[in-house]
Amino acid sequence: MLDCDVLVVGAGVLGLSSAYHIKRNDPKKRVLIIDRNGGPGQGNSAKSEGAFRNIFTSETNYLLADSTIDWFFHLQNNLGYDLKLAPIGYLWLYSEAHHSRLEYAFDTMRRRGVELRTFEKEDLKRMVPDLVTDFNGDEEAELLGLEDVDVGVLGVKCGSVDADALVRSYESEFLKLGGEIRYSTTATRLILKPEEELGIPGEPFVWQESRVAGAETSRGDILAGTSVVAAGVWSERLLDPIGFDAAMRPKKRQLFVFKDPRLKGLLDVKELNEYGALPLTILPRAGVYLKGELTEGSIWLGCADELGRSFGLEDDPQPEEDYYTDNIYHVLVKYFPCFKDVRPVNMWAGQYAINSFDGIPVVAPAPGMIYVGAASGSGIMKSDALGRIVAALHAGEEEAELYGGRLFRVADIGIADRNVERETFII
Amino acid sequence: MLDCDVLVVGAGVLGLSSAYHIKRNDPKKRVLIIDRNGGPGQGNSAKSEGAFRNIFTSETNYLLADSTIDWFFHLQNNLGYDLKLAPIGYLWLYSEAHHSRLEYAFDTMRRRGVELRTFEKEDLKRMVPDLVTDFNGDEEAELLGLEDVDVGVLGVKCGSVDADALVRSYESEFLKLGGEIRYSTTATRLILKPEEELGIPGEPFVWQESRVAGAETSRGDILAGTSVVAAGVWSERLLDPIGFDAAMRPKKRQLFVFKDPRLKGLLDVKELNEYGALPLTILPRAGVYLKGELTEGSIWLGCADELGRSFGLEDDPQPEEDYYTDNIYHVLVKYFPCFKDVRPVNMWAGQYAINSFDGIPVVAPAPGMIYVGAASGSGIMKSDALGRIVAALHAGEEEAELYGGRLFRVADIGIADRNVERETFII
Numbered sequence: 001m002l003d004c005d006v007l008v009v010g011a012g013v014l015g016l017s018s019a020y021h022i023k024r025n026d027p028k029k030r031v032l033i034i035d036r037n038g039g040p041g042q043g044n045s046a047k048s049e050g051a052f053r054n055i056f057t058s059e060t061n062y063l064l065a066d067s068t069i070d071w072f073f074h075l076q077n078n079l080g081y082d083l084k085l086a087p088i089g090y091l092w093l094y095s096e097a098h099h100s101r102l103e104y105a106f107d108t109m110r111r112r113g114v115e116l117r118t119f120e121k122e123d124l125k126r127m128v129p130d131l132v133t134d135f136n137g138d139e140e141a142e143l144l145g146l147e148d149v150d151v152g153v154l155g156v157k158c159g160s161v162d163a164d165a166l167v168r169s170y171e172s173e174f175l176k177l178g179g180e181i182r183y184s185t186t187a188t189r190l191i192l193k194p195e196e197e198l199g200i201p202g203e204p205f206v207w208q209e210s211r212v213a214g215a216e217t218s219r220g221d222i223l224a225g226t227s228v229v230a231a232g233v234w235s236e237r238l239l240d241p242i243g244f245d246a247a248m249r250p251k252k253r254q255l256f257v258f259k260d261p262r263l264k265g266l267l268d269v270k271e272l273n274e275y276g277a278l279p280l281t282i283l284p285r286a287g288v289y290l291k292g293e294l295t296e297g298s299i300w301l302g303c304a305d306e307l308g309r310s311f312g313l314e315d316d317p318q319p320e321e322d323y324y325t326d327n328i329y330h331v332l333v334k335y336f337p338c339f340k341d342v343r344p345v346n347m348w349a350g351q352y353a354i355n356s357f358d359g360i361p362v363v364a365p366a367p368g369m370i371y372v373g374a375a376s377g378s379g380i381m382k383s384d385a386l387g388r389i390v391a392a393l394h395a396g397e398e399e400a401e402l403y404g405g406r407l408f409r410v411a412d413i414g415i416a417d418r419n420v421e422r423e424t425f426i427i
Numbered sequence: 428m429l430d431c432d433v434l435v436v437g438a439g440v441l442g443l444s445s446a447y448h449i450k451r452n453d454p455k456k457r458v459l460i461i462d463r464n465g466g467p468g469q470g471n472s473a474k475s476e477g478a479f480r481n482i483f484t485s486e487t488n489y490l491l492a493d494s495t496i497d498w499f500f501h502l503q504n505n506l507g508y509d510l511k512l513a514p515i516g517y518l519w520l521y522s523e524a525h526h527s528r529l530e531y532a533f534d535t536m537r538r539r540g541v542e543l544r545t546f547e548k549e550d551l552k553r554m555v556p557d558l559v560t561d562f563n564g565d566e567e568a569e570l571l572g573l574e575d576v577d578v579g580v581l582g583v584k585c586g587s588v589d590a591d592a593l594v595r596s597y598e599s600e601f602l603k604l605g606g607e608i609r610y611s612t613t614a615t616r617l618i619l620k621p622e623e624e625l626g627i628p629g630e631p632f633v634w635q636e637s638r639v640a641g642a643e644t645s646r647g648d649i650l651a652g653t654s655v656v657a658a659g660v661w662s663e664r665l666l667d668p669i670g671f672d673a674a675m676r677p678k679k680r681q682l683f684v685f686k687d688p689r690l691k692g693l694l695d696v697k698e699l700n701e702y703g704a705l706p707l708t709i710l711p712r713a714g715v716y717l718k719g720e721l722t723e724g725s726i727w728l729g730c731a732d733e734l735g736r737s738f739g740l741e742d743d744p745q746p747e748e749d750y751y752t753d754n755i756y757h758v759l760v761k762y763f764p765c766f767k768d769v770r771p772v773n774m775w776a777g778q779y780a781i782n783s784f785d786g787i788p789v790v791a792p793a794p795g796m797i798y799v800g801a802a803s804g805s806g807i808m809k810s811d812a813l814g815r816i817v818a819a820l821h822a823g824e825e826e827a828e829l830y831g832g833r834l835f836r837v838a839d840i841g842i843a844d845r846n847v848e849r850e851t852f853i854i
Contacts, residue, residue: 143625144634192735198570206732206754207571207713240676243736245783249672286634305633307793308619311667327633356672356842357784366734415783418849 004032007224011035015230016170017387036186041167047350052381053158064382067402071384081169087159089279095147115156211368248353248374249311257346319347352377359423434651438462442657443597444814463613468594474777479808480585491809494829498811508596514586516706522574542583638795675780675801676738684773746774779804786850
């Protein structure tokens, strides 16, 4: 009487990866993805900055990202998907004092085999001539609380990926295996049923073992053996009514795009990568980050606002131009005066699904259900590993084999038996 | 220019305890509590079952509760507050198989010095003649998935407290020290200001260090050096807008009260405590618990519904009589046939602030603010310890001294450096 073995709610990158790996593990299973949008990744996946890094303080995040990055290169180099991978690096800029506080974290990463390059101020000046490193005597900079740039730390296995191409590669591989997708189909409610139905109105009762049995959707009920909830920030709309904690809160994040002759130096930096593009560069203050986007010869810029930026689900979050002009601009133009009077040519906003407890994603089961989410803004770069963990959990395996062969204990990233270190390198 | 040194939002048990201990530590500080209700504890504190226990699997919860219980007895025996303390015990009923799975947890508690008494079936039959322990051949019981009762475990340092009397005792002690309370005053928004104000419209900007500087209320702004958010499930209304995660989700919990001659046996049990009242007794199935309530000669009964009971803040949650008649009743009447055809004479509902990650409360700072909450349904019995931890955090101390002298590392119960074991004995 089931409509499918596995129903995956959400054709974002986590839903697609989960569906693909479940289907790949067991091609006889009927796996169906539904999404309220008309195509893959049209929630927050495609709104992302499209960046990846293996630079995390927690071993868990490192494993998830590092193996997923390897998978990206496998998709592009061996399976022929043009993901526009550009390992331009991530470049953290620090004052001397700030950098020395983080030495232990960087040492831990190096011991894992993570490739980091450290640059002194003089190197940075040579490589990125547009960067201002010293604010000595600049009263405005002092007012802004700006720190000098003394050190740069470059993560090498880091860079850009085309998020849209990535979700389409998963979609394509999934469909090749015989997976099914229904777009423009909104899951409105998870269906709870007792494990053993008695046919009494009002079931499930509190004395019955109940389980998720599928979903009500805008195109009728879909009954499934297992329902995978991978709806990103929207997961709370499905999980709150059944009393399952999505373990995240949605928070808006904005991106601003610049294309201006005055910024051409940022697409012609030296020695940092083979592309000449500014790595994804994190300024010492105010959470501002920017990167050279090779696909369109532009600069993409965001800003991590923490205290003061509300939590709360929005269906269509809007960018705020004054967030750039009144907030980011004043800091940005001090470090990069080339932005003087340059205004964004494009901007958009999406939402992060922030896990405030430890900053690490969640893959957690309930009867008849698997929830994957709470990726805290770095879900794309962990997508392949998370999909494999979902598939392992679905298959009842204790360990998931990540791409490249490393093993990951599935329960570590759940809730009931969670065993992760809190991530401190959240951008 | 401050209206007070410390503003405490919420005159529930956690707010009152926090305010009292801050004021006690430093009587010169001006400490002001506001609450939207007309008196103390009128949110969820007074809706609680008024039960306490030192039986927890996590060391953290044990310390919080055990020391708070000692404080309750100090309040009653030395300070003269009639809290109607009745150490009637908590009685967990188990099948043999279920009990043996928990042996390790009970051994851990015993090693901490927790007094537990274990009873065999024959003991239980003698002590609680109304209890049915065997369902051999009862098809209905099988359908309900009921487990036989083979073992009872009694927590001795457990029982009843009058939640209303408790909040009034804190209120009274706080007022004696010169603390101030404004009732019927609703905090509508936390005020964020930059650490260094520049007087520019739009502050705080993202490049400024910002802090909570007080609250807008229904009776005007109140500026404070530190704001303590202790508004229980309502804390999310204040914290979401500033993007601080309350680390809990609200979930309704209901209580049903019975007063009927058929239940008199439950107020006349033997050997379990000196009162003859049924201990707070947890049935083996369906999360049903009940206790003899001495103050009114009644039975109070609740049921922990997990999957299927929605998350979501409600200002005035309503009890559902059919939750008793269709759900709880069928299980209850099998274990306690004396409930046959007995209907509740009173019922009400409140909300738990459930921390799904580890089931342990949170005391976490942000600039200018301390949040205390996420008590997961057992805040009253941990209230004194939590208030002392808030006061220690406010004073900048690394350790809080709990009542009786045990030390507690403040950061352990925060978010940034959280160090607790997940609680598994949640009712």
